[in-house]
Amino acid sequence: MTETNGIKTTVAALSQDSSEKAIEIMQERLTALIDLQLTLKHIHWNVVGMNFIAIHEMLDPQVDAVRLMTDAVAERIATMGGQPKGTPGSVTSIRTWDDYPLDRAPSVKHLVELDKVYSGVTADHRAAIAEFGDIDPVTEDLFIGHLAELELFQWFVRAHLKNTEGDVMHRSTD
Template sequence: MTKSNQHKAAKFTVPGMDETTANRVISTLDNRMVALLDLALTLKHVHWNVVGPNFISVHEMLDPQVDAVRDMTDTIAERIATLGGTPLGTPQSITDRRTWDDYSLGKALVMEHLGALDLVYNGVNSDHRKAVIEMGELDPVSEDMLIGQLIDMEQFQWFIRAHLESSDGDLVTANNHTESGAAKSARS
């Protein structure tokens, strides 16, 4: 185990779950916690740095998402603690455990940020869905928790995609694999 993972290992867990299973669940939940901490900060960054037409509607749309994602993070951290782990939320520990690049846009137009955020949600929601499948085999309580979160995050992504969708149902950011590429496509 890495140094930060040592602090997360369960020395006890909930009745009916062995420590090996608890440690697997904690590891997966830790990954989701880091992703959600990052998502909340990214959403707030966009909230502060979005400009242009429709600024106020997007600016105001993001704060409820930030609040909901922060609540999700808290729920995951408390589940980790319930299972006997230690949720680590210090800035350095989060940076050390991230496996993705930092959000790449600074001050940008509404459509540029929305295009980039769609890709951010693609990653977070895809990984949350994988975690749901894994929890289905290990811990139905954590599975249920993650499903509830995924319901909300998929709706948040829909809110973003509604701005990026044509009347034919096509996404202007389709086939983009980078935030800058999605931002450029959305701007056009």
């Protein structure tokens, strides 16, 4: 076991530099997943209007799944010798995106915003996966599994936003 910058590498097959880089990327993704699970629950509490119950009930399994993802990422960080940061202060200081913009609002408005959230999270996960490919295949595999689930959840959201031609509507109505 070696130590640099407070990180004690515990995965024998990885170099110190690889461990540090993977932990840095994972911390950013952990922050995004914590933010996502809180956003999903916020929407669950504040969605109203048409299809309320469908949206309300669709979101709880997503919250639960994302919560499991956060745990897996945090444990991978710890496995690699890092210290996962999951406090509210660390989330707000690490994140680089704006807070979710809606409170109580009609379902279609929440779905349009949630589609944007999922687009950002999945794009950033894809970028992280590309970096993990050069660092650590185990971490890469973990994130590939998460990405598959996140893309499925976005598909659920987009299914509610399809027009008669099958295209996703990107503008909400009042």
